[in-house]
Amino acid sequence: MRPQILLFGDSITQQSFRSGGWGAAVADIYSRKVDVVLRGYGGYNTRWALFLLHHIFPLVSATPPVAVTIFFGANDAALLGGTGKKQHVPVNEYKENLRRIVQHIKNLSRNTLVVLITPPPIDQQGRREFARSQYGDKASESPDRTNEVTGAYAEECVNLAKELGLPSINLWSKMQETEGWQKKFLSDGLHLTPEGNAVVSQEVVKIFDEAGFSDLPYDFPQHSEIDGENPEKAFLQQCAAV
């Protein structure tokens, strides 16, 4: 059994295996070392994520994941007055829901590396343009999300990581450090372009590598180690313990 990394989140996780996606990039970087398990649920907030906890992370699991990324907040931060109001979760509840998710995973396995990722920033102009491209004149004039409100969720996500001593990625801040982040990193004011995906995979891999994941062994001999005349030798050496 290879170690597993589980990606738990909303659409930004669900879509992370599209071309240029951050999840596929992580899977590629640790190929032959780790399996990446995709558990992304488009449109979900942390309140709904709680319903999935015992299904995705059963407490009787024989082999808990070595790492979990928890990447929610983009929907929790939807405004009560906008088209995503059903998804809205108050910021304090968001933080407590995240805490329950972390605690559940830590109950499963204290050694699992849990990484909290904040929602990305919001490009309100991009959201408006996207709404108009979808609904034309019928597009709502009130914003579904604002960058400022999403920023408050990002802050609580990072605060919780500090409280619990977990690594975190403040994507909301990080992306805004780059000139032109609005169009460079976001495709519709919210979801990620390939460049935006690259920011996530770089930050995630940085944390995983600090935890030693790049030193994990390959699951079978590299072909350069195989003697064409006596292939069994390399396999006997490396597969005996598998």
Next chain:
Amino acid sequence: MRPQILLFGDSITQQSFRSGGWGAAVADIYSRKVDVVLRGYGGYNTRWALFLLHHIFPLVSATPPVAVTIFFGANDAALLGGTGKKQHVPVNEYKENLRRIVQHIKNLSRNTLVVLITPPPIDQQGRREFARSQYGDKASESPDRTNEVTGAYAEECVNLAKELGLPSINLWSKMQETEGWQKKFLSDGLHLTPEGNAVVSQEVVKIFDEAGFSDLPYDFPQHSEIDGENPEKAFLQQCAAV
């Protein structure tokens, strides 16, 4: 437990989660329905793949994969006189090795859909250019692979699929139907460009869809089915059986 699709092959499978890769595309298309498990081994031929069979497909597995793609031959077809001679496997042995792989998987589970994929065609000029870019004047003048020889392996792969009544993808033929396949589909005369990856994912998905994979259920409610006031309702309905 979600159903699993396992991708078993050489570097063209191992690299299939790179940007634009066919494996990631399959994972994306069936996201929330199926887990795609990557078992690609760069440089491997079918002779070496046999050493992995019992590790990758243990006979005691409680949940065998619903589908397996078997995608070898690019290294088996390396010429005895070239730089990849260590990887060479005679074409008859290649066919019998493939047969053993299929039989092992079918012993594990008769219901597993096994798909045989032939190696892609070889662009010999592309191979020469690649060798020169790597080794300059020291690059070997004798080809490591030829399109004709690889074609013989592709033919035996398809023949075996017919004998065993399995679906197959003749990538060697399929790609050569397109004008300019040499540079359009191959990055170094052998490995796949994003366009080449797209050919594979389209053909694989065609077979999976014919087997009904697109009708597999989502693993949890779509967010549109969740009532914001009573979210538990959707989860009680859909998670009771999970």
